[in-house]
Amino acid sequence: MVILKIAWRNIWRNKVRSLVVITAIALGLWAGTFASGFYEGMIDQKIEDVINNEYAHFQVHDSLFREELLLMKNIKGHQAIVDALAADDSVKAFTSRTIISGMFASSRKTGALRLLGIDPTSEAAVTGLDQRLIDGAYFEGIKRNPILISKKTAETYGLDLRNKVVVTAQDAEGEIVAASFRVVGIFSSNNGMFDGMNAYVLATDVQRMLSLSDDHYHEIAVMLKENGLAESYAEKYAKRFPEQEVLPWLDLAMGMRYMVEASGTFSFVIVAIILFALLFSIVNTMLMAVMERTREIGMLKAVGLSRGRVFAMIMIETLLLSMVGAPIGMFATYLMIQRTGEVGIDLGEIGETYSDLGFSAVVYPSLDLQTYFSIGIMVLFMALIAALYPALKAVRLNASEAIRKI
């Protein structure tokens, strides 16, 4: 106990120096923890986006469709799958799409675009597409061939509501067919890249345009009642319909599985790097403290402070020094993450770049308590390592030589 008292008071002997270290630790942890929270928030939101706005929990395709994107690689036995999904209690909603690639021409510009032929009602239930409308109406008001384009497409092709576009595509026989569509609404999602490449039309219009049967679908997107079920249910349906490819969102979105798995490591890597840098400043400070106190430590050993106690004294002092700053930094981060997690951080200009990569331009940082706890353990561990060398230095100090300097 007396050792603890001495160690604690020793920290405050050189107030400025200790405060510098404490501040460095607090700031370092604040930066590291907040960066982790920021990144985790970004990933969480990306996951939410990928599930709720893009892929749903899992999708069914013909096993070659995603690779070849051919019109005739449609889902065989579509009705059986749909029946199974409709009877499944864990399925919240599902929707089928007919997908074609074609040339998209406005009066200003011609380019390639993917047309997603959808059923507006079930699509809205699965992806909430109707919620992302920023102008016009959700497939209402235009009877013949309505099309929903993104804000981005509207800008690049110089289109406005009710404007006409011509879509050209190949039908099953390889014949070129064209049809005109009229802009019924404009949407915008968090994913700029997706927006730039896709437009929504009615599945029935696509089927009619290319003379396809009315059960010609390429994709079924399924929303479950819980995120956690995605992988096991994808597997379950893959077994049940072995002819088709059934994949969960983690494997549908490019790089997603890697990103989700790496996100856990990211926090630790960034905090570890910061702690590693802090380690040196702590070692340096404590070495200076030991050097300055050579005579005092020599005296203590001379009068009977055992080596174990000398070691403990320096260890405790280092731990205390490290542990004062850590909670301050982490608590500051906690408050900040709570606050920004609610209001979000608008990345502004830079945000648009992120948006093209499929990240939201407004980030809501979040960090689970488990991570705070782990970071705390890491700090403790770092402090123990930092304490080791100065403490050994103090233990090795020769008492008689030290007091001769008196």
Add this chain to the structure above:
Amino acid sequence: MKQLVIETKQLSKTYEGVVPVHAVNEVDLEIENNEFTAIVGPSGSGKTTLLNMIGGLDRPTSGGVKVNGHELSGMNENELIDFRLKHIGFVFQSYNLIPVLTAKENTEFIMLLQKIDKKIRDERVEKLLHEVGLGEKMNSRPAQLSGGQQQRVAVARALASKPDFVLADEPTANLDSHSTANLLDIMARLNQEEGITFVFSTHDQRVIDRARRVITLVDGKIESDERR
């Protein structure tokens, strides 16, 4: 009752170097309890080296030291530290005290390390600090005390564990004449009234005059040993 507290036999310490220095050279010395002994001699004569070996801080090159019948050379580092804690009181020239502890806490410190009961600790600290005339300064930190007061706290601290004897290497070297006289008064009184054995080194003639036994070292050898 007379009892041998310190006994050295052919005690030598040689510092190797280009020219080896025989800092202490085959010293035979016996000190009994209740003695009040000054080790004197010119600078470099080996006073500190001798005291450090007696106190178990330095190891002899040859010969041996016995404290109260315990041979120090047989002990390892940890045993020596423990032995010092329990049997020897130290007063150094300066830096005797832990700067972050008060006079009371400094005096108590050694007893805490020995795990002595709080009640006994409190009593003894009270008594010792009063004996060295610092009853009023119990809660002052070293920086708030004069050099003489700090040395008196050091004496109280040295006595706290009831050691077999107190070793003091030039305890008055940094003190003015008034504080020197004051410290010597206290040491002499503790010696006479409580039978505490003191061994101290000094350069100071006024301190030498107060000793009851004066051992003079020259070039690491005892040149004279007079009792008075």
